[in-house]
Amino acid sequence: MRILLVEDDVMLGEGMQDALRGSGFTVDWLTTGLPALTSLKCDEFAAMILDLNLPDIDGITLLRRLRRDGFAVPVLILTARDALDDRVQGLDAGADDYLTKPFALPELAARLRALLRRSQGNAQPTLVHGDIVLYPDAQQVTYRGNPIKLTPHEYKLLQELLSQSGRVLSKEQLHQRLYGWDEGAESNAVEVHIHHLRKKFYSDLIRNIRGVGYIAPRPEPQA
Structure with a gap:
């Protein structure tokens, strides 16, 4: 954030x-x-x-x-x-x-x-997205109960996308939210982080909407 x-x-x-x-x-x-x-x-x-x-x-x-x-x-x-x-x-x-x-x-x-x-209209101290749970106070994340190691920027990107699941965010929006004025970053940094997140969780966690941006679809409700 x-x-x-x-x-x-x-x-x-x-x-x-x-x-x-x-x-x-x-x-x-x-x-x-x-x-x-x-x-x-x-x-x-x-x-x-x-x-x-x-x-x-x-x-x-x-x-x-x-x-x-x-x-x-x-x-x-x-x-x-x-x-x-x-x-x-x-x-x-x-x-x-x-x-x-x-x-x-x-x-x-x-x-x-x-x-x-x-x-964001969320009273819970954790962010839950299906089998993924983020703990903002500790900057930790679990998937199906297992801790997943993320870099600081991977964690920030995951938090941004999951906190607004179902909403498309452009590459420029995500880049702005990850990097401040004095932080240099490669032009493809967002794509690289998304690639790593898909490998660490699952490929359909983050979808690319061509020409628009990226979205973390809302998880299917449990039966």
């Missing part, structure tokens, strides 16, 4: 980016708020982490502008403003969650996972 991080504290931003990448997220990081408007127009993000004390625009003002302009991306506010009025203002401005500094990095990752589950 690709996350947009807006945080002007360089040391904190670096720490969050490294920790969230270690938790399986693709993270793009900005130190000012206004470029986030352009980024959300040009790229697709599953969620946004927003600091309120930014050098160019107040985070609440930015959030209200995003919602006014129709951006529905889930937003987690991350700030040192811990007064009740600040929390209420942030949530009423359109935030989906509010976490105050200082905070524990594992809690931030857990809140993001919960935020993404809610945005």
